[in-house]
Amino acid sequence: MKRYFRELSVLGALAAVLFGMAIFAPAFFSPQPLLSLLTREAPTLIVACGMACVIITRQIDISVGSMFSVCSVCAGLLAARGWPLLLVLPASILLGAGLGAINGLLIAGLRLPSIVVTLATMVTLRQGLNLVRQGEFVNLPDSLQWFGLSQRSGQLVLVGASLAFLVALALAMRHLAAGRFVYAVGTDAEAARLAGIRPQLVTFLVFVFIGALTGLAAMMNLAQSPQVQPLSGAGLELKVIAAVVVGGVAISGGRGNLWGAFAGLLLLACVSPALTHLHIEAYWEKAIQGAIILLAVVADGLRSRKAKR
């Protein structure tokens, strides 16, 4: 219980918000709009899972937003050319993995700091995409929306798939050797090396992993509307990093889990619709989200000081 205090406190905050909404604005829980909003967050959850792994290894990837845009546009163009979903989906994942591999090679291979490398790839990919597309939308074939299912089934599939992935990855991180390697490298890379783990390989693979997940998330987003905006991933990196940090994954590596990241994501994501339902001015949105992040960081800071003593 005490071990998971940090995650539970986020869950508690989320429960408090939802309880407040149930009293002051019960319309917040009308099933269809709520399902739609959850579906909108499903791709974000997938990327947040990857980001949690990256941060646990003591790295960061701020290029996910740009990778997301590039995968969205490329997958969209392939689909518009008549490629079937069964080819477009792996193509998008592979493209993401490839972009992630570039980050991974530079970071693990050349031992460059991840914040600088991914800043560079973030800017390069985004500007490259702007150059090619000039902001023009890609129109998708109708068959792609909801993967050809009805809207309701499509939404349930997307939400269900992202939750299933979360559960599977959370279990894998805890019980599989690969998952424990990630924690080991983030806690102490040198100790991990002495224990026979290859930290650089783990780091490389984690970046490939988040790239592939970003490609998957891009597809999950494409299925939700009939056209894609080249700007679509802008700001995604901040959203997922914030979710992960609020959820108790330590930016210094080695600590935290996916359940916390999930709770953090939901907490931050419900701020905007909650304000809309309470008819509070939108100016508060970013301020409240910022305050939540600050609170989380301060809590972590106090905790680690206490631990050191």
Next chain:
Amino acid sequence: MKKILLHLCTAGAVLLASLVTASAADSKLVVAMLPKSKGNAYFISCKAGADKAAKELGIQLLFDGPTDSNAAKQNEIVENWITLGVDVIAVAAENKEGISTALRKARKSGIKVITFDADAMTDARSFFVNQATPEGIGHGLMDEAARLTNSEGEFAMIVASLTAANQREWQKHIEARLKEKYPKMKLVAVRPCDDLKDKAQSEATALLSANPKLKLIMAICSPGVPGAAEAVKQAGMTGKVKVMGLGLPNENKRYVHAGVTDSVILWNTGDLGYLAIYAGVAVAKDELKKGAKTFKAGSLGTFNIVGDNILLGKPFIFNKGNIDQFDF
């Protein structure tokens, strides 16, 4: 070697072009039009209007620009046109300060310069063909919203951000118009979408469930219109809650045809190109001078001039009936 070849080619091209202009100069005025980017559908539709004007006026129209929105490349093209000795240059500036040095140089060598769509520094051109004033956009949006809702009921707005200068300006004029003319309408919420279609969709979804009496969503940033439309469609409220806003025809066609979005407001890009050419030629012929209050442009009639801005006038409304005629 490559460089020498390049120089030879440029020299050849300039020579050839000057021969062409020389032979044409006796009879025809040469107007050079410089878009931000020549492949962009928006500017291609401007060119359609410019071509029409060129034909009516019997002038030669050169149309060239960067293939991407590249400010340095725009300067290069202007330099080339100075060498060529064209009569008029009409520019949509990618970079206000960046292009102005080249334009001043062009004016010094006797070329008349006007701007359209995006202005340069005021001393680098004689007139700016202004496609839309904030007041025109604000009133156009509010009047159309009122028309769609019979001037009563609740509506919500989606903006790009709460702080962007142009958005604030438009919002100010929308709210002023609302207060002045439509007392039975009520603006219940203003939500930012960060210029993201996907965020606009989430915002609109929340707006719909939070405001059951909502009759219309107005988006004043272009990604906001299709985003709001997708939310209304997914909520099964097509027709019940109207969608309209400031946007581009191509991004909204499918929703307009599906009856989700009623009106998309912008300016008529063809008219913009047409007016720019007419104004440029009039300046070259000394028919349009500083201080003029109005200007007549062929079949489009008379336009107002405020200061050195020629105003294209009321925004244009794209709807089911006409949206397919536009491709940008």
